[in-house]
Amino acid sequence: MKTKKNNDITIYYKDEKYLKILDNLEKLKIEKVFKDDNRSKVSLFTFEGEKLVFKVPREKNSRKWQRFLSIFRGAESYREFIQAEKIHKAGLLTYKPILAFEKRKYGFVVDSYFICGYLSGETGSIKHLKVIKNELDKIHRSGYLHGDSQLVNFIIDNKHVYIIDSKFSKNKYGKFGARYEYIYLEESCPGDIDYEKNDIYYRGAKGLNNFLHWWGRVRKKLKGK
Structure with a gap:
């Protein structure tokens, strides 16, 4: 730069x-x-x-x-x-x-x-879920987090997957961080994703996700008042 x-x-x-x-x-x-x-x-x-x-x-x-x-x-x-x-x-x-x-x-x-x-490919959707999940795996194996792992934050072009609108950063949270990103991706689509859901990292990430949703609703009500 x-x-x-x-x-x-x-x-x-x-x-x-x-x-x-x-x-x-x-x-x-x-x-x-x-x-x-x-x-x-x-x-x-x-x-x-x-x-x-x-x-x-x-x-x-x-x-x-x-x-x-x-x-x-x-x-x-x-x-x-x-x-x-x-x-x-x-x-x-x-x-x-x-x-x-x-x-x-x-x-x-x-x-x-x-x-x-400009990226000319398709915006990520449910039909691209498998390749997007694979790309998220690749990001995590590289030691990073996407930061906003929704389907629409990936572009697919000729089987290449491009990361967009991310807050790309080093994964300081290990498996906990990876589980949270899978949960976030899963929430953006109508299907289930195959990843580990029976360990302490998943339970912790799920608990944090539920809390953030609850806090978001509370903030919205407070702003409404």
Whole structure:
């Protein structure tokens, strides 16, 4: 990763040729919008014959707590760049990180976006459950956790499985961490997954999962009041 700074703006990038995107940012021809809501905007464009994805994390750019945390950990877009590099270094597949932009004011990140390579495969679904489970096994054998192991956070293209929207990190929790990710994957699909469900690690992970669901419902009720 290379870095370029100019006053309150920092740009992280892989190849200098992609810096030309910034010169014509307002003139980008958007070919398709994948998502456009209060949380984020994700769209497709082409640069020098290469299809790229433009991602703006609107919610995380604007939320006060996220802005406070950005003093220490940088923008969401910067972290996404780092995550993609970590996945590649672990010998696994994800999109190619192209460029991350962050703008700070008084030390807080107030704007950011991320540009990455486009993956043309299918979004993970129940029909891909076996290959996704195998990929999750591979992630765990490599000593890592996906961090958000839902079916839709994998892309399948010609039998290759790509990891997306992850919080990829070293597995500090061993079998407990792996069991929790299987539970999370299982909750995102209407089928059962074949993994160990009779040991202490599974019971602990299941207990934590149940607690987090309960706490989520309590928080929702409190916010409603």
